[in-house]
Amino acid sequence: MTAPPARTLVVFGAGGQVGREVAVGAADAGWRAVGYDRAAVDIARADDVMRALETTPASVVVNAASYTAVDAAETDAASALAINADGARNVAAAAARRGAAVIHLSTDYVFDGRKRAPYVEDDPVAPLGVYGRSKEAGDRAVRAEAARHVILRTAAVFAAHGKNFARTMVRLAAERPELRVVDDQTTAPTAADDIAAAILALATRITAPGVAPEAFGTFHYCGRPATTWHGFATAIIAAAGRLGHRAPPVAAIASHEFPTAAARPRYSVLDCGHLARVHGIEQPDWRPALERILPHLLPATQPSDLAQGAPR
Ligand SMILES: NC(=O)c1ccc[n+]([C@@H]2O[C@H](COP(=O)([O-])OP(=O)(O)OC[C@H]3O[C@@H](n4cnc5c(N)ncnc54)[C@H](OP(=O)(O)O)[C@@H]3O)[C@@H](O)[C@H]2O)c1
Known part of the structure; x- marks a missing residue:
């Protein structure tokens, strides 16, 4: 028996x-993925987004494009809004016009952090900064433009590539005594690979025949267990140490000290x-x-290897 042809995402x-x-x-999950990076399609340009979806008819459109520089956004609100709010609207509107469902990535930073129990999807949003506000505006735009949407809010993303906290900790561990x-x-x-697996599972579920209305809407997806940035850093450095790399002490500080x-x-x-x-999609363990x-x-x-005369 031959496998059914992969659908396009x-x-x-x-x-x-x-x-x-x-x-x-994508391929392992039964999808043919066509990826557009920023150089290929700037989501802030509605015409370019539409042209891409005309060139590549798709069942599902994933919007993983975002302005993610949380601090820089404070002085560059125009860019954050153009990408995270207008860009999200452009993607959702074009997907809806082309008959595709949209899966849009969003963030825990839409919340103000005053709650002391995990945030549920309909907790009131109250972003503290420009980045969070721009993402929240994007969430609203997606809801307004595309009935068949999933907004997936996630947190503290790390991956083997790209800029992330784990990469920064590893770099600092090689440079600093503490x-x-x-x-x-x-x-x-x-x-990020756990998020991708969730997105691909969602893509299949929301395009299944007879899909129920509750399959769409806003959902939360993050790793477990919860921890502080200090807790995460400690785990990163301990794991680096187990692999023979420098493992300097990690001091706990308060936000006002940084x-x-x-x-x-x-x-x-x-x-x-x-x-x-x-959807039956369980929280992944980040460890x-x-x-x-x-x-x-x-x-x-490692610098310590070099000091001991290890071959360069
Ligand atoms: N990173 C986190 O810790 C975190 C936490 C919570 C939620 N999220 C959310 O998760 C999603 C994915 O985040 P990520 O960690 O994968 O972010 P990322 O690594 O920063 O990737 C975002 C990508 O979007 C691209 N991009 C920026 N502006 C664009 C534009 N106008 N048109 C097209 N592409 C553009 C960026 O390209 P350039 O690099 O060339 O600018 C980058 O490749 C985002 O929606 C983010 O808000 C992330």
Whole structure:
């Protein structure tokens, strides 16, 4: 028996952490992925988005493109809004016009972090900064433009490629005698390849014949267990140490000791129960994900190796 032909899924932002993993994982999940990175399609340009979907008819469009520089957004609101709000609208509107469902990525930073229990999908949004506001505006635009949408809010994304906290910790561990990391912001690390697997499973479910209306809407998806950035850093450095790399001590500091341009939520853990109940997609444990991703982030040689005369 021959396998049915793979259906097509278009990915915008295909050069990013999540976009790349969706493109990589698609074939195994029964999808033909066509990825457009920023150089190929700027989602802020509505005509370019529409042209891409005319060239590549798709059943599902994934919007993994985003302005993600949380601090830079504070002084570059125009770019953040053009990409995260207008860009999201462009993708959703074009997908709807072409008859495709849309899966749009969003963030825990739409919440203010005052809650002390995991956020559910209909908790009130109250972003603290420009990035969060621009993403929240994007969520509203997607809802307005495309009936067949899934908005997937996630958190603290890390991957073997791209800019992320784990990569930064590994770099600093090679350079510094001690790391200082905030211990009063609680989040939920989430591996990009786990997010991609969830997106691909969702793509299949929301295009299934007779799909129920509750398959669409806003869902939360992040790793477990929740931890502080200090907790995540400690796990990263311990894992690097087990692989023979430098493992300096990680000191816990308060947010006021590490001022940033953008305020961040103190607590932004997402309750992922709705996704599990509706779609059967369970929260991933970020610790095995860290073990599989970390080797790709570690430098080939360590300063300590070089000092001991290891071959260069
Ligand atoms: N990273 C996190 O910790 C985090 C946390 C919570 C939620 N999220 C959400 O998860 C999603 C994916 O994030 P990620 O970590 O994969 O982000 P990422 O690695 O920064 O990837 C975003 C990609 O979008 C591209 N892009 C930026 N502007 C664009 C435009 N106008 N048109 C097309 N592409 C554009 C970027 O290209 P350039 O690099 O060339 O600009 C980049 O390749 C986003 O919606 C983000 O808000 C991320």
